[in-house]
Amino acid sequence: MTQYTARAFIFSGRPDPTWFVEEQQSRRLEAIWNKLKPSISPAPTVPKLGYRGVSMVCASNEEFIAFDGNVKRKVGNTIEWRRDKERLFERLLLSTAPKSLLPAGVIDI
């Protein structure tokens, strides 16, 4: 069974909230990823206060990071970008967080 850990990039002082993603949900996320169209890496953004995206990492070192309509998949040194205009991946991943773990009203997507 593949174990995924998610993390919302949101805090500055406190450690960012993390949670486990159930296998069924991770399969749904991978299905979304497989349907997304490849894209080029977006322009780098200025580090900001507040919500800055969400990631999902598995023990095999595979990592997804979603923010602002883009999803990045990193395996070892290989990076791939895909466009997620509807932010389906990001929304679903955030929805897997336990209730009240993420501050209300801060993540507005």
Add this chain to the structure above:
Amino acid sequence: MMKGDKLRITIDIFSGRENPVIVYKGKKLREVSERLSPIRKFQTKELGFPPVPTLGYRGLVVEQVGRPVKELPSTFRLGLGTAYGREMSYIIADEDFEDFVCGSVPKKLPTDVFRKEIARYVELTAYWNSWRWTEGGILLKKDKCKCAPIYEPGWWNVSTRQPYNNCYNYGTNYRTNTFAQPGRASGAMYSAINCNEVKAGAVSDELIDSPGANNKCPSEGHLVALVVAPGWDYHWYRKGKDGSWSHKPGSTAVTNLDNSGNTIVDPRNADRGGYSIFCTFMVVKHGHVKIS
């Protein structure tokens, strides 16, 4: 004052056209002379002329015919209330003399244009005053906060430091690689996210609360600022050597820009996203604080 005395003032402003000239004589000359009287010597710490030529207003050139103001040379430059001549510089009686000249400008230089140019010149002069020449002829930004840490994002923004140090680490200039929390080192970590709790944690780490600092550098150590997003997080900014502010939003890179992409002159007025409460300024005395 003798008959025939007069003052010829050239407004040094144009590049292609001839500069406008105003000539004062008779009764008006007496008033002008009083305004131009030197009252004290210019101090080197005060603003001087910009050290490089500039387009737009560059000061006044005053030529005295018959020397109506005897304490001043026959020809001198004047800008922002200071007269500069050969081996002399004086503050004159009317520090707003240029504003007075605005009332007599010829038609080719509309008064509102001249006023805007004077305002621009004030800004330009202040800008140049924030730089200094080294003995080797290199232009460096003057250090406004001599004891403060330098802005060195390149040192923090590497994979061995960036993810493991937060705004508190950066603010205190203290790398722990533990995502340091206010009060944790002293066993008095905050128990709620509000100004009083987080500040109390920082005080127990030996930061000094300085609510009246008003964005001014302390004589020892450096200034930091605490802000809070009520109920969910806190954040720190630090004031650097050049007087500007920078910060490290969580595990992201160090930056000197706020959420709108503007440089941070005062964290009280910066775009801080959801960190809506400005709590206080605090002082970090180097070697005194302990964080973990």
